[in-house]
Structure formats: structure tokens, C-alpha cells
Amino acid sequence: MSRAGFIHYDNTEKLLQVGGEWTLEHYIALNRAIQQLPPAPETTRLDCSNLGKVDFNTASLLADYLGSPQLDKLLPHAQGLTTDQRDIFASAVQATQTTELYTAKPSFSAVGLIAQLGQNVSNQVHQLVLLLNFIGDLVLTCVAVLVRPSRWRVTAWFYHMQQAGLAAIPIVSLMAFLVGAVVAFLGATVLTEFGATVYAVDLVAFGFMRELGVLLAAILLAGRTASSFTAQIGAMKVNEELDAMRVEQLDPIELLVVPRLLALLVMLPLLGFVSILAGLAGGAAVAVGSLDISWNQYLSILNEVPVRHFWVGMSKAPFFAVVIATIGCLEGFKVANSARSIGQHTTSSVVQALFAVILLDAIAALFFMEMNW
Amino acid sequence: MIQPAETILSMRQISNRFGNQMVHQNLNLDVYRGEIIGLVGGSGAGKSVLLRTAIGLNKPDTGEIILNASPIGVLFQHGALFSSMTVAENVALPLIEHTRLSRAQALHLAQIKLALVGLNQQAGEQYPAELSGGMVKRAALARALIREPDIVFLDEPTAGLDPLNAAAFDRLIKTLSKALGLTVVLVTHDLDTLYAICDRIAVLADKRIVAVDTVAKVVANPDSWIQSYFHGPRGRAAAHAARKEV
Ligand SMILES: Nc1ncnc2c1ncn2[C@@H]1O[C@H](COP(=O)(O)OP(=O)(O)OP(=O)(O)O)[C@@H](O)[C@H]1O
Ligand SMILES: [Mg+2]
Numbered sequence: 001m002s003r004a005g006f007i008h009y010d011n012t013e014k015l016l017q018v019g020g021e022w023t024l025e026h027y028i029a030l031n032r033a034i035q036q037l038p039p040a041p042e043t044t045r046l047d048c049s050n051l052g053k054v055d056f057n058t059a060s061l062l063a064d065y066l067g068s069p070q071l072d073k074l075l076p077h078a079q080g081l082t083t084d085q086r087d088i089f090a091s092a093v094q095a096t097q098t099t100e101l102y103t104a105k106p107s108f109s110a111v112g113l114i115a116q117l118g119q120n121v122s123n124q125v126h127q128l129v130l131l132l133n134f135i136g137d138l139v140l141t142c143v144a145v146l147v148r149p150s151r152w153r154v155t156a157w158f159y160h161m162q163q164a165g166l167a168a169i170p171i172v173s174l175m176a177f178l179v180g181a182v183v184a185f186l187g188a189t190v191l192t193e194f195g196a197t198v199y200a201v202d203l204v205a206f207g208f209m210r211e212l213g214v215l216l217a218a219i220l221l222a223g224r225t226a227s228s229f230t231a232q233i234g235a236m237k238v239n240e241e242l243d244a245m246r247v248e249q250l251d252p253i254e255l256l257v258v259p260r261l262l263a264l265l266v267m268l269p270l271l272g273f274v275s276i277l278a279g280l281a282g283g284a285a286v287a288v289g290s291l292d293i294s295w296n297q298y299l300s301i302l303n304e305v306p307v308r309h310f311w312v313g314m315s316k317a318p319f320f321a322v323v324i325a326t327i328g329c330l331e332g333f334k335v336a337n338s339a340r341s342i343g344q345h346t347t348s349s350v351v352q353a354l355f356a357v358i359l360l361d362a363i364a365a366l367f368f369m370e371m372n373w
Numbered sequence: 374m375i376q377p378a379e380t381i382l383s384m385r386q387i388s389n390r391f392g393n394q395m396v397h398q399n400l401n402l403d404v405y406r407g408e409i410i411g412l413v414g415g416s417g418a419g420k421s422v423l424l425r426t427a428i429g430l431n432k433p434d435t436g437e438i439i440l441n442a443s444p445i446g447v448l449f450q451h452g453a454l455f456s457s458m459t460v461a462e463n464v465a466l467p468l469i470e471h472t473r474l475s476r477a478q479a480l481h482l483a484q485i486k487l488a489l490v491g492l493n494q495q496a497g498e499q500y501p502a503e504l505s506g507g508m509v510k511r512a513a514l515a516r517a518l519i520r521e522p523d524i525v526f527l528d529e530p531t532a533g534l535d536p537l538n539a540a541a542f543d544r545l546i547k548t549l550s551k552a553l554g555l556t557v558v559l560v561t562h563d564l565d566t567l568y569a570i571c572d573r574i575a576v577l578a579d580k581r582i583v584a585v586d587t588v589a590k591v592v593a594n595p596d597s598w599i600q601s602y603f604h605g606p607r608g609r610a611a612a613h614a615a616r617k618e619v
Binding site: 023024027028031053054055056057060084085087088091092094095096097098336337338339340341 | 456457472473474478482485486488489493494500501502518519520521545548549551552553554
């Protein structure tokens, strides 16, 4: 029953007729009709006697067409216009006065590309400065807290040890066990050709003690814990909780970062150790199960591995812990105040933490090799 | 004011509970087409929950809701603008998704809607996180109105606005309601708004609607909570101001 909206212009009478239902469903048709009309007509009269319902969207269409000043002039003596309709047109006139036609921005240009490059470089520098700043702050706070037992946040510390450490033991063990089995199979495949299948056990033992045990645990924490640190702190930032802390003269680094860092410092070596055991177990399962190496033989090969390899591996754990906790927390602080930003920084935190852990491991491997340890 | 008889929203015997906390118990409310109805009640009385129930976002434990309107517009208490889009894109989104308008047309209409609620082009190009609290409210109102809905639900629209803008907001809602036949369900603590634009007022207390009538009649209701609400110092000042204006 709703009559479609129409608009008609009589050039000789300089009369603009509008009528029918001027509602959102007829917007596209009306817009098309208006484009057929002569642009910027010198209308002197407006006839609205057949006009039904007018909504704000279509009213602004007319205002755009005639220009707000002209429509404003026509409104007081428009034919057949009810007060309600006049109010709508009047608000449309007011609103369009301050609005320019929407124009899409150009999305690509060579200058823009160079500007973007410069922006990226200065951004990266800024990020580096932030990181160094944060590490400095963190070290100072850590020292200040450690010398004063009254400021130890034991509850938070235990909580994060539980969340980041103990809760990760099952997944770390499973992962290390599987990787241990894979390495044993791999070793067996290559070494059987030389008739040296027994050395597959050495491969697993050396590999897990020196490198894989702690590295696997660190990679898992980089994915599991760095992201959760970022999301936790980021959500607090969005909720203005960090600002509230500062107002209350509480130090977010002391309250939030130090317990997390200390928790990882304790738990990552522990997880590394669990991971080594699990990896060795995985190797043993393959060796005993399908390589015809007896359990006693396996143990005696393990016994001959010099223990310094174990310590070389474990010595990396605290460094990984610092890197993961620092990156996770710092990314949390970088969150701007929106939900989207939490997502971006969580991703970035995981990527950075993984990269940093692997880079650090590579540097350590070079160093230990040069030192002949 | 003559009351149009057609109900657009009818809530019958609504009960809501969270855990063992009862928020509503056997609550009844009718809203008529074209009216502006104000919902008042103390903080935590369950006004926002009632709005969410009416819209269908919250399923009541018992009771029946009939809402004869589509589309509907909602202004959430905290704005709920989509943080990944600019303000103008937020407002244009319903048009882009639900009509065949082109993106440019939709954005243009969005900018005009924003101007209507008093936000300029620059604000339209910003992200919600960059706006002040009051600006978020206005942008959210623009989004609620963009599809010309039959009914809008406004949760504390004027909280966080300066008095001038709050008054302009009131006038805007009144104009739209009268001219478009828009039904407005309005939660507010702003007594000036209640006196200035509401056709009827519903009072939520004791887990139910204890009174629903014109301002004058509700104010005269002997219920003790209503008496202290409308006859406290702020209530008296607003009533005084409203009388002066008439
Ligand atoms: N998701 C939820 N889970 C548990 N309890 C809730 C939930 N949402 C609301 N409540 C409870 O329901 C009650 C009513 O909340 P509601 O947000 O509706 O209050 P309100 O009347 O809007 O108050 P205000 O004026 O402060 O906005 C409160 O006591 C609140 O604790
Ligand atoms: Mg509320």
C-alpha cells in the first residue's frame, strides 16, 4: 500500500513536486530520479501536497539536491507540508549544512609508499627504545623488590607459577615425548645404513640435553604464556585499570610484571627438565620397542653422556624466561584502548617471543661451540 | 496526551534471575506505538537487563515477549561501537549490510546522521577509542537511528552529555518520535529528560513495574520509593524547571 516516492520538476513553473512515501526503501529510486533532474534548479515553489511519510535519510537527499540554503528558503511556504514533515526537513537542512559529500580517499601513491617506509623505520626505532626502557625499568624494580621481602607478592607469584608452569607440564611432556620418539626414528633411519643404530640413543640424549629439551619448553611457553600475559595486561589497559593503579600510586611493573617474570624464571627451568625427561622417555620407547636395544643397554648409553651437556642446555632456560616474560608483558602495555588492539599485540607478542627464543638459542649454540663446552 | 491503543511491545510475567539473585519477578509492561516511555529505577534495579530481555539478547527464565517491530535500534549503555571501524563506518554498517546502497552513499548518509546528533566530519573519521564518552553516546545513537527503525531502545542516552547537548538530544528524540512515529523506550536517570519528553513513565522497583503512567500521575503515586525519587532535591528542581517551561 505504500506509494513509491517520486520527485518531479516543472521548468516553466519553476515548481518542484515531491510526493509518495519518502522512506529508506525508496532511497535508491529517489536518488536515481534526482540524478535525472536538471542540477541545481532555481525552484521557487515546493509542492508537497501528496507527500506521505518522510524519513531523515531521504529528507537529506532533497537537501543535498537543492542545497540546504535553498531548501531552507522553500520550506516555510511549501504547499501541503505538515509540521512534522517540516521538522524533519529542517533537521536535514541543519545536518547537511555541516556535511560535505563523502569522498573516498586515494588508497595508493608513490609518495605515500615512501612516507610509509619512513614511518615504519621510525616506528621500529621507537619500539626498540620502548623495549630498552622497559627492560631498564624492570631490572630496577626487580632489584628494589628483591631486597625488600615485605614487597614480595607471593600470592601473585604462586598463581602465575601454577598457571604458566604446572598447568603446562602435561602438554610439554607430551610434546617432548613425541619429538623424542621422532628423533630416535630419524636417527635409526640414517644410522642403520652405517650399522650404527645404537647411536640413535646418543642422538636423542645429546639432542635433548643440550638443545631440544629447554628449547621445546621455551617455544611452548612463548605460544602459551606470552600471549596470555599480553591479553591479560592488555585487557586491563583497555579497562583503564593500569591508569587507576598509577593514580593510586601503585607501580604496574611491580604488581604485574615482576611476579610474572619471577614465576617464569622458576618454572621454565623446571619445564625444561621435565621436557628432557619426557624426550628421553620417548627415545627409550622407540629404542626398546622397535630398535632392538635393551633397556639396560639404553641406560648404560645414557650414563656415558657427559653431564655438562645437561648443564649447557639448562643454563639457557633463565634467559628464555626473561625474554618471554618481558616481551609478553611489554606488548600488553603497548595495547591501545580497543579490543582490536589486544588481538594485534597478542599476535605480535607470540611472533616476537618465538623469534627471540630461537635467535637466542642460535647465538648460544655458536657460543658454546666456540667455547668447546 | 491521547494514548494510541496499538501495543508495539508487550512483556508478560517476565522473570529473570542470575544465580540465586532474582532481578525481575512476574514483570508486566506494555509499550504503545509512537510513544516515548521512560524507564526509571535505582542503580542495579535491572533496567539494562529488562532492555536486553525486550530486545531478545537475554532469554527470560519465564514469561512472554511480543515485539511487533523491525528493524529496531538500540543504544547500549556503554555505546558498544565496533572498535575496528571508524565512527562513520560504524553508523553506515547497517545500511551497507541491509540495503542495496553503495558504500559511498551509505557513508554519506552516516555523516549526515552524525551531523544530526552533533558530531562533525572529523569525528566520523576517528575510531571509537579516540572519542570522549559523550561522543561515543551520540555516535551510538546515530547508528541506532540509521535504518529508520520503528522502535529504539536507549539506555541512558544523556548520561555523560553536557546539559546543552543533553537538552538538544531530548529535542532531537522528541522531533523524531513525533515526525516519524518512532517509539522510544528510554532508560534514564535524567529527571529533566523525563519531564521534557516522556509521554509515560514506568517505574521499576521491587523486581517489577510498580507504576506506569504519565509523569504527573506517577509523581503523585504514594509508593515510598517513587516519592523519594521524585521529591528528593533533584526531583523537585527538575519539576520546578519543567513547570516554568510550560
Ligand atoms: N550477566 C550478568 N550476570 C550476573 N548478574 C548480572 C548480569 N547482568 C546484570 N546482573 C545483575 O542484575 C542486576 C541489574 O543489573 P542492570 O545492569 O540491569 O542494572 P541497571 O538497572 O541497568 O543499573 P544502572 O542504572 O546502574 O545501569 C544487578 O544487580 C547486576 O548485578
Ligand atoms: Mg544499566
